[in-house]
Amino acid sequence: MRAAVVNGFGGPERVEIVRVPVPRPGAGQVLVRVRAAGINPVDGAVRAGVFGGEGQRIGFGWDLAGEVDELGADVTGWAVGDRVVGLHYGPVKPLGTHAEYAVLDASALAAAPAGVDDVTAAGLPLSGLTAARAVDQLGLAPGSTVLVTGAAGMVGGLAVQLAARAGLVVTALAGAEDEAFVRGLGAAGFVPRGSAPAGPVDGVLDAAVLGEPALGFVRDGGVYVGLRPHAAPAAERGIRVVEQEVAADGAHLARLASLVDAGALTLRVAETYPLAEAAGAHAHLTKSGTRGRIVLTLP
Structure with missing residues (x-):
C-alpha cells in the first residue's frame, strides 16, 4: 500500500510517498480502508522533528474516515464494510492514517456521521x-x-x-x-x-x-x-x-458524530489533496488563515 512518511526532518519537501506492506490487525484491533484523512498542525510538527524520532521512518496522520476491512481477534460490534471514523493517537509512529490502510484499536472507532461524506467526516476525530x-x-x-x-x-x-x-x-x-x-x-x-x-x-x-x-x-x-x-x-x-491532551475515545467520538448528524455541530473542509500530493498539503498547512480542515483523499 501507499503511505506518506518522512525519513528526515524539514519542510514539506521532505514528505515522501512510499510503498509498505498492509498492516494486520492484532487482538482488539481493526484494519480500516482509509478513504479520507485530515492533516493537522501536529503533522507539520512531526515533519519538522518537534517530537523527535531522528533516523526513523515516521508516518503522518491522526484521524481518518473509511470502512472496516478486517477484524482482529476478540473484536465485536463492527462488521466488514462499516463506515467509521477514528483517532490514531501518537506523534511518532511508523505509519499513521495518511495511508491506504490503518490499524486502530476497536475502542478508538465510532460509526461515521451518516449525513456527511468521508472527506467532511475526516475532520471530526482529532x-x-x-x-x-x-x-x-x-x-x-x-x-x-x-x-x-x-x-x-x-x-x-x-x-x-x-x-x-x-x-x-x-x-x-x-x-x-x-x-x-x-x-x-x-x-x-x-x-x-x-x-x-x-x-x-x-x-x-x-x-x-x-x-x-x-x-x-x-x-x-x-x-x-x-x-x-x-x-x-x-x-x-x-x-x-x-x-489538555487529546485521547482516543470511540464512545465520545460517537456522541460527537451524533451531533453532526443532528445538525448541531458543523464541520468545515478547507481543501482536499490526493495522497500522492501529500507534500502539497503540508505546504498548504504552513499558510495562515486556513479555515477548516485540509483533507487527504484516497480513492
Missing part, C-alpha cells in the same frame, strides 16, 4: 475530541462566561459550538473578518484579535495558544484550559490551569 475534552475540562456551570481564542479555527470553532451547547456564554476571539462566522457558531460576544475582552471571564479555552496574555483575561479563581501540552502558563491568582 479536532472534535480536542474541543470536547477542553470544554469538559473547563468544568463551568451553565451561564458561566468563557472566552475561546482562535475561535475561527477548526478546534476553536468546534469549541465555540460545544461550549454554547453546554449553556456557557461564549465570547469568541478571532480576526475581525470572522465576527459574523463565529457568531453564527453560537458566540454571544466577539473580541477582535489583538484586543482584550471588556472584563474578566470565568474561563478561557485557549485554542490559539496565546498563553500568558489569555490567562490575564481570566477572573481570580477562574480556569484556563490550554490545548498544547507543556505550553500552559504558570497558575496565578487562584486560577486553575489545565493542560
